[in-house]
Amino acid sequence: MTPILYDMPVSNNGARCRIIVYKKGLSLDSDILIKPPSDLGGLKSEQYLALNPQGKMPLLVTEHGNIPESDTIARYLLDRFSAKSPSFLPSTLEARMKSDLLCRLHDMYITTIQGCMYKAEPPFGRFSSRAAALAELREQIGYLQEHIDEEGPYLTGKELSLADATIFPTVIFIEHMLPKFLDGETWDAEVVLGKKLLRWYHWIKEIKEGLAVWEANERWKSILHAGLRDQDAPTIFDRIIQRQIPSEIVMEDEHVLVFKDIHPQAPVHLLIIPKRRDGLTQLRYATADHQELLGKMFLTAARIAKEQNLRGYRLVINDGSEAQQSVFHLHMHLLAGRQMRWPPG
Ligand SMILES: N[C@@H](CCC(=O)N[C@@H](CS)C(=O)NCC(=O)O)C(=O)O
Numbered sequence: 001m002t003p004i005l006y007d008m009p010v011s012n013n014g015a016r017c018r019i020i021v022y023k024k025g026l027s028l029d030s031d032i033l034i035k036p037p038s039d040l041g042g043l044k045s046e047q048y049l050a051l052n053p054q055g056k057m058p059l060l061v062t063e064h065g066n067i068p069e070s071d072t073i074a075r076y077l078l079d080r081f082s083a084k085s086p087s088f089l090p091s092t093l094e095a096r097m098k099s100d101l102l103c104r105l106h107d108m109y110i111t112t113i114q115g116c117m118y119k120a121e122p123p124f125g126r127f128s129s130r131a132a133a134l135a136e137l138r139e140q141i142g143y144l145q146e147h148i149d150e151e152g153p154y155l156t157g158k159e160l161s162l163a164d165a166t167i168f169p170t171v172i173f174i175e176h177m178l179p180k181f182l183d184g185e186t187w188d189a190e191v192v193l194g195k196k197l198l199r200w201y202h203w204i205k206e207i208k209e210g211l212a213v214w215e216a217n218e219r220w221k222s223i224l225h226a227g228l229r230d231q232d233a234p235t236i237f238d239r240i241i242q243r244q245i246p247s248e249i250v251m252e253d254e255h256v257l258v259f260k261d262i263h264p265q266a267p268v269h270l271l272i273i274p275k276r277r278d279g280l281t282q283l284r285y286a287t288a289d290h291q292e293l294l295g296k297m298f299l300t301a302a303r304i305a306k307e308q309n310l311r312g313y314r315l316v317i318n319d320g321s322e323a324q325q326s327v328f329h330l331h332m333h334l335l336a337g338r339q340m341r342w343p344p345g
Helices: 012-023 046-051 070-080 093-117 130-145 162-181 189-193 195-216 236-241 288-307
Strands: 004-006 033-035 059-062 065-067 249-252 256-260 268-274 313-316 332-336
Touching: 004 012, 012 070, 012 162, 046 059, 059 070, 065 070, 070 093, 070 162, 093 130, 093 162, 130 162, 130 189, 130 195, 162 189, 162 195, 189 195, 236 256, 249 288, 256 288, 268 288, 288 313, 288 332
Parallel strands: 004 033
Antiparallel strands: 004 059, 059 065, 249 256, 256 268, 268 332, 313 332
16 A cells, blocks of 8 residues: 555654655655645544544554654655665664664654643643743753764764754754743854754755755746746637537547647648647747657647558647737647648748
8 A cells, every 4th residue: 555644744753754755756646645634634533543542643554554653654664665765874883873862862852842842731741831841852952962973964974864854853843933932041053952963954954045046046937837837818729628619629638639720721730739738828938848748749740640641741830920820829730631832831
């Protein structure tokens, strides 16, 4: 079966599992499904509690059983998908031991009381007051420091480990939540996180700065669906695709529709169009994202020509009114059945 990870973006414990899923490039269709607990009625619903009586996330449902602990889920995913890199297992015994230790300290002493940063009321683990739990949390963050590699850049040295995936989401959480509870003290990341944890956090977070540079450079503007969207008015072809007006359809698949031109210029005159226009009002707006679709249109033409035993045929794309384009939805004319002239008019 395809394992199902019940989790939500805000869950720092689940985030280590999602980091593994994303870093390994697992398919979110065939390798693993990620669903919110609300699909089963929420963390405290009867249906969810039947799978995880602790009513917490993450939870991984597999053919081997239900796994309710993020550390075990993470290790199960590393094992199950060991053929895909990165392994999150450093090559030295020392680094692997340090990674295990950091994960263990995190889960034993930080996860168990992290509720003091966001839960409405005590208890927070073994603490009945928020102030005591927060003080303990800060002390425990300090203890992590002792086991972090001197040189880095990762927590256990030169290689990525499970400790990085485990602790990164929690530090994001701490940076966001802890300053709210400082009670007059000003937030000083170096005091709270310590030098080594902070150095690592800045380094691993650089990716965020890289993303900010992409945003500033308007990287998405030319990328289909991310920033580039088809906002032009629909055309008559949309109505043909939706069968709102009749046409003589010759062929159709998931991507392409082929139908007879109502003003034929040759005994065979077909129009090959993409079913999703995706900004292709004219060929000139084609981007690398359209490459596959454009290839499909040509292959469709070749296939039809073969099926109809066309001895010779001509493909025409008119781009712009000067070229006699009349419908602003990319279309390829397939003309055949008569002797063509050259140059074309
Ligand atoms: N030891 C568990 C802890 C899980 C945990 O604390 N999950 C939090 C979200 S990160 C949760 O579900 N909180 C909701 C609740 O306690 O009601 C693990 O690591 O998986």
